[in-house]
Amino acid sequence: MKKFNKSIIVLLLCCLVFSACSKNTEKVTTKKEVKENESASFKKFSKGFFGVFDTDIAFSAYCASEKEFNKYFKFLEEDMKRYHNLYNSFENANENNIKTINDNAGKEPVKVDKEIIELLEFSIENYKKLSNKTNIGLGSVTTLWRAEKDLAVNLKGKLPDANKIKEGLKHTNIDNIVIDKEKSTVFLKDKDMRLDVGAIAKGYSVEKVMNKLKKMGLKSAIISAGGNVKAIGSPLEKDKNKWGIGIQAPTFDSKKVEIQEVIFTDETCAVTSGDYQRFYFVDDKAYNHIIDPQTGYPKDKIKSVTILCKDSGLADFISTSLFLMDVEEGKKLLEKVEGTEAFWILADGSVHYTKNMEKLLQSKGATNK
Secondary structure, X not given: OOOOOXXXXXXXXXXOOOOOOOOOOOOOOOHHHHHHHHHHHOEEEEEEEEEEOOEEEEEEEEEOOHHHHHHHHHHHHHHHHHHHHHOOOOOOOOOOOHHHHHHOOOOOOEEOOHHHHHHHHHHHHHHHHOOOOOOOOOHHHHHHHHHHHHHXXXXXXXXXXXXXXXXXXXXXXXXXXXXXOOOOEEEEOOOOOOOOOOOOHHHHHHHHHHHXXXXXXXXXXXXXXXXXXXXXXXXXXXXXXXXXXXXXXXXXXXXXXXXXXXXXXXXXXXXEEEOOOOEEEEOOEEEEOOEOOOOOOEOOOEEEEEEEEOOHHHHXXXXXXXXXXXXXXXXXXXXXXXXXXXXXXXXXXOEEEOHHHHHHEHHHOOOOO
């Protein structure tokens, strides 16, 4: 799985405005009165855990009682752990997972849970429809970088062997992934191919779990999973109407955490891909974890890119692709996806964003009202 250092996401909780009236009474309930009633009926609860997708999970929800909140939190924790095991490329689980598929590359099809097939189909569809920069078949290359990162001492290490990278790139053809939905199997035709769904799996899992919680009755909540944030509804808090999502100023110094910008919005998700989330140094140059499938090496022109859209899995896919493109190329990709916005921080310190993102930025006057 793609590993993230703790990514600081500031959640400035804001409140949903309801209006209601009765046709059968003379009194009209004002928005303010409804707001006060909602605020009085629900209380904010927060809890977190670590151990899934190698990141911290922070969860806040507005519930009528702590008992209700704990019900939602328990489900969230258990389901995120289940997805972590299913989509793990590097460790075996109690059931067949992504690593099982990799272990049987070129040998035989592997029977898997339908949610693995759904993730793979989602990834392949968007690879072909949106961008070939996010390739789940790149595992033969990403494992080389992961190995060197793990061997680094005090974040200082060496580059993977160039010949091995060149060889690994020969085994990334996504058409070699054979899915049989009827039999619920996955087979890698190339024995040297390896799947790595780390660029998508966390956001995809967050989307799945939060949608389940919503169906269970949860009306107002927000989750931060490393660089992945998803909100349900709007927070039930007096005098506030929107969530605030902070964008971290990119830095390799984990002790120096600053918020560069805040996005104010209602129900949505925000996913950030950044060079500061997982990296190591070779001869004082930083190498991040986001690998270009065309070259086999990371890029260093963009420090971070944040995607705002309704689907966390899609945002995860797009954020990886845009990190590997220049800004103009990224904007053209976004034209294919309605309702999706982006915010870039480049290596030279400049900031860029899509047209509709501007009205959501604190620096441009947006607030939580």
